[in-house]
Amino acid sequence: MKKLITITMLIASTTVYSFSVSYSNKDSKSYKMDVKLNGTTRPIEFKSGTNGTASVSMSASNVEIKSSCGWTKVDDGDKVFIKGGCLKVD
Numbered sequence: 001m002k003k004l005i006t007i008t009m010l011i012a013s014t015t016v017y018s019f020s021v022s023y024s025n026k027d028s029k030s031y032k033m034d035v036k037l038n039g040t041t042r043p044i045e046f047k048s049g050t051n052g053t054a055s056v057s058m059s060a061s062n063v064e065i066k067s068s069c070g071w072t073k074v075d076d077g078d079k080v081f082i083k084g085g086c087l088k089v090d
Helices: 002-013
Strands: 019-025 031-037 040-046 051-056 062-067 070-075 079-083 086-089
Touching (some): 019 031, 019 040, 062 086, 070 086
Parallel strands (some): 019 079
Antiparallel strands (some): 019 051, 031 062, 062 070, 079 086
């Protein structure tokens, strides 16, 4: 029983939470943008000409993402699109 409790605690302590956003990148260029939460900034990548999901290891219900057009507030699970280097919530 002690082993089971120890293994369960180990798994729970190594769980990584992430912020995910569905995207449609209409540009032929991939982008690495900054994601900001509480003063901490991490990179997020959107691949060229594709639809997909991008995530970053940070637990949040909303963040700000910086594109060439400035900062955009994005909620976890939102769908965004990128055109001309600008990120907008769909």
